[in-house]
Amino acid sequence: MVSTFSVPSESQEGLASEIFRKEIESHSYPEDTTCRYVCILSFSELAGEEISEIGLYDDEGDIVCIKTFMRKGKDSDVEQTYTLDDIF
Secondary structure, eight states, X not given: OOOOOOOOOTTOOSOTTOOOOOXXXXXXXXXXXXXXXXXXXXXXXXXXXXXXXXXXXXXXXXXXXXXXXXXEEOOTTOOEEEXXXXXX
């Protein structure tokens, strides 16, 4: 069985099912044309939830990037790291 996920539309103004917002942990430039953002969910954050999308918001609260993926369950005994590359 193949799992599917929805691709965000160009006109989408937010996540389809936003349940949490958190500041990014860090950013780096692994290449001249790539900014890499990292966010870590701690053990207790979103425990018991399923996550299938993340977003990057600017300082004014407008979404500037959406990444969708297959659902991932979040247990309370693990941290999860999400990495998003902005290639320009």
